[in-house]
Amino acid sequence: MTTFADLGLSQKVLSAVTDAGYSTPTPIQAGAIPPALERRDILGIAQTGTGKTASFVLPMLTMLERGRARARMPRTLILEPTRELAAQVHENFEKYGKNHRLNIVLLIGGVSFDEQDRKLERGADVLIATPGRLLDHTERGKLLMTGVELLVIDEADRMLDMGFIPDIERIVKFIPFTRQTLFFSATMPPEIQKLADKFLQNPARIEVAPPSSTAATVEQRLVACGSKDFEKRERLRDLIRSQSELTNAIIFCNRKKDVADLYKSLEKHGFSVGALHGDMDQRSRTNMLQGFKDNEITLLVASDVAARGLDIPAVSHVFNFDVPIHAEDYVHRIGRTGRAGRAGAAFTLVSRRDAKYIDAITKLIDREISWLDGQQAIENADPADDKPARGRRGESKSPARKTARGEKRAREDAVEPAAVAERAAETVEADKPVEMATAPKEAPRKDREERQPRQERESRAAPQRTPEPANANNDRNRGRNRRGGRDNDDREPTPVGFGDEIPAFMMIGS
DNA sequence: AAAAAAT
Numbered sequence: 001m002t003t004f005a006d007l008g009l010s011q012k013v014l015s016a017v018t019d020a021g022y023s024t025p026t027p028i029q030a031g032a033i034p035p036a037l038e039r040r041d042i043l044g045i046a047q048t049g050t051g052k053t054a055s056f057v058l059p060m061l062t063m064l065e066r067g068r069a070r071a072r073m074p075r076t077l078i079l080e081p082t083r084e085l086a087a088q089v090h091e092n093f094e095k096y097g098k099n100h101r102l103n104i105v106l107l108i109g110g111v112s113f114d115e116q117d118r119k120l121e122r123g124a125d126v127l128i129a130t131p132g133r134l135l136d137h138t139e140r141g142k143l144l145m146t147g148v149e150l151l152v153i154d155e156a157d158r159m160l161d162m163g164f165i166p167d168i169e170r171i172v173k174f175i176p177f178t179r180q181t182l183f184f185s186a187t188m189p190p191e192i193q194k195l196a197d198k199f200l201q202n203p204a205r206i207e208v209a210p211p212s213s214t215a216a217t218v219e220q221r222l223v224a225c226g227s228k229d230f231e232k233r234e235r236l237r238d239l240i241r242s243q244s245e246l247t248n249a250i251i252f253c254n255r256k257k258d259v260a261d262l263y264k265s266l267e268k269h270g271f272s273v274g275a276l277h278g279d280m281d282q283r284s285r286t287n288m289l290q291g292f293k294d295n296e297i298t299l300l301v302a303s304d305v306a307a308r309g310l311d312i313p314a315v316s317h318v319f320n321f322d323v324p325i326h327a328e329d330y331v332h333r334i335g336r337t338g339r340a341g342r343a344g345a346a347f348t349l350v351s352r353r354d355a356k357y358i359d360a361i362t363k364l365i366d367r368e369i370s371w372l373d374g375q376q377a378i379e380n381a382d383p384a385d386d387k388p389a390r391g392r393r394g395e396s397k398s399p400a401r402k403t404a405r406g407e408k409r410a411r412e413d414a415v416e417p418a419a420v421a422e423r424a425a426e427t428v429e430a431d432k433p434v435e436m437a438t439a440p441k442e443a444p445r446k447d448r449e450e451r452q453p454r455q456e457r458e459s460r461a462a463p464q465r466t467p468e469p470a471n472a473n474n475d476r477n478r479g480r481n482r483r484g485g486r487d488n489d490d491r492e493p494t495p496v497g498f499g500d501e502i503p504a505f506m507m508i509g510s
Numbered sequence: 511a512a513a514a515a516a517t
Binding site: 082109110113130131132133134136139158255305324 | 513
């Protein structure tokens with residue numbers, strides 16, 4: 001069998017790998033490392049959890065042993081779609097590069113620019129970046145990409161999903177074409193293939209098995225529940241409490257707001273819980289993830305920022321608080337459990353309005369997911385709809401809608417099981433206080449003061465900093481919503497006093 | 511109906 005020693009890695013790297021407890025490379029590592037060391041381009045088709053990260057970190061460390069970085073001219077560049085993934089790659093470099101003296105610089109948003117700048121000035125052997133902050137540094141002239149000898153584009157398909165491809169193309173234009181390029185993607189849709197053709201020259205193509213194998217060890221269940229948030233939270237709590245084998249779990253919500261609300265609710269109910277979504281400040285994101293990895297936190301409520309790529313080795317359970325809108329996200333989410341052949345369980349709460357997404361999922365994974373406790377189709381289990389104006393519904397609608405609604409209602413009334421009605425009743429009682437507690441009225445302006453322009457910041461009465469991590473109102477777009485605030489409004493000025501005739505020279509912009 | 515990423 002192939003060992004790491006057979007792959008051509010340097011002694012320094014090998015000893016770090018041995019110290020980390022590894023002796024046998026994964027298929028992607030065995031396939032990608034030798035050609036990478038020969039300075040060939042790589043097209044790696046592999047999911048996270050296949051050892052993909054080490055498949056580029058290890059050969060890079062070996063190659064970087066020769067040569068030295070110059071100020072503001074990184075020698076290698078790794079592009080990642082999310083901050084957490086970038087940080088994770090950084091950790092890998094520290095782990096396997098412990099015998100090296102390399103400057104590894106992490107360029108991600110949400111943290112101090114100046115500190116990154118200072119590190120760049122010292123010369124980066126490895127630059128790990130998310131696209132936005134990288135371009136920011138580049139545009140300010142703080143960073144020259146002309147010295148990059150090796151470029152890694154990781155999670156290319158996710159970059160595509162997130163609309164990063166134009167940024168990636170811009171960045172790649174700064175880098176000499178004599179570079180070596182390692183390109184990784186979990187899937188190869190046509191757009192990604194086109195991109196690979198554009199960026200790579202005669203690549204070695206390494207493809208490893210899709211994660212259908214991981215899904216095999218994951219017990220998947222659908223769980224019928226009401227559409228109302230408090231009903232879903234109640235159902236979730238019951239579900240969590242009824243699990244005997246639960247060591248830790250990720251709970252996915254579709255919206256950041258729901259991540260924040262559910263986090264508060266679970267905390268109030270005494271669970272050990274953290275939260276993770278993209279509008280939390282970076283420090284909370286980092287702390288929450290670390291706490292979860294360190295088993296200080298049992299439950300992590302997260303948006304799809306955590307669905308892919310994050311290397312959390314042993315998650316016993318995944319709960320989908322919402323059915324993911326896109327079927328692929330389901331696969332990524334449940335891929336957080338059952339990793340490395342371990343047993344895992346994935347439960348998906350399904351309310352009436354979520355039910356329509358289930359078909360696409362079963363089609364994608366090519367198998368039925370059974371209902372928990374033999375619960376039947378969602379129609380039977382969800383008497384309450386989510387619309388508050390139930391009594392009046394239909395009266396102001398078109399005749400066609402009215403008929404459809406009427407039918408739906410008749411069906412609901414006909415099949416409503418007593419048990420469900422009972423549960424709904426006790427749910428309302430049990431959860432009322434939480435409803436109050438999570439009402440969205442409170443404190444919309446808590447965090448991210450550092451992002452406001454100075455004048456705005458100073459004119460505000462003593463800003464309250466609270467440790468509250470998951471407030472969806474920490475929206476980075478908040479400034480734009482607050483009319484009357486001057487921040488972010490200077491692009492569309494509305495001069496007063498000229499009526500409709502504003503002299504051209506008064507207008508800002510080109 | 512979402513999320514992610516620079517400010």
